[in-house]
Amino acid sequence: MNPRPERWARLVNPGSAAGVLALALLAAVAAAGADAGKKAATPTPKTITAVDLKGLLSQARGTATLVHVWATWCPPCREEFPSIVRFHEAYASHGIKLILVSADASGKRDPVVKFLAQQGVTFPSYIINNPDDAFIDTLCTNWTGTLPSSFFFGPEGGLRQWWEGPADYDRYQGEAEALLKPNKQTEARP
Numbered sequence: 001m002n003p004r005p006e007r008w009a010r011l012v013n014p015g016s017a018a019g020v021l022a023l024a025l026l027a028a029v030a031a032a033g034a035d036a037g038k039k040a041a042t043p044t045p046k047t048i049t050a051v052d053l054k055g056l057l058s059q060a061r062g063t064a065t066l067v068h069v070w071a072t073w074c075p076p077c078r079e080e081f082p083s084i085v086r087f088h089e090a091y092a093s094h095g096i097k098l099i100l101v102s103a104d105a106s107g108k109r110d111p112v113v114k115f116l117a118q119q120g121v122t123f124p125s126y127i128i129n130n131p132d133d134a135f136i137d138t139l140c141t142n143w144t145g146t147l148p149s150s151f152f153f154g155p156e157g158g159l160r161q162w163w164e165g166p167a168d169y170d171r172y173q174g175e176a177e178a179l180l181k182p183n184k185q186t187e188a189r190p
Helices: 007-013 015-039 051-059 075-094 107-118 134-140 169-178 184-188
Strands: 046-048 064-070 096-104 125-128 149-153 159-164
Touching: 046 051, 051 064, 051 096, 051 134, 064 075, 064 169, 075 096, 075 107, 075 169, 096 169, 107 125, 107 134, 159 169
Parallel strands: 046 125, 064 096, 096 125
Antiparallel strands: 064 149, 149 159
């Protein structure tokens, strides 16, 4: 049961010793609940295969999607990661979906979970079950498998832009803005 502080505050005179004690207790309970909520919000990465990724991309049709492939053992991936989280925070409300895929070995979840928690990731993420040609080709047949790599898919499901190597927030923002611009031909139609 979660206490409702607004109700408790009316029951106690905040100026009395009992009131001060009650309000302090309320604050402690609320803080403990907030901390528990933060810990519970840290995602547990799910294992993903090439087939699973195809399914996720199919489900995302109608939504611009960024698939970002990274690994905890990759220094450029770690350096770039705050930009990815910042991008998600800025563009999720604009309808751009982010699919994070770790290339860490699926049996080594702990470093991935720890890193995601440190970065404040509170949305679903994935670990490649078997990084192979099928997985690479699902994203782009020209991708060499270099990490980090980013793939922007348009609302229609087609790959619009991709790159290997790290990028800064401005590059992600620019690609997102391009994806979000209405198609000029569509605008001209009655």
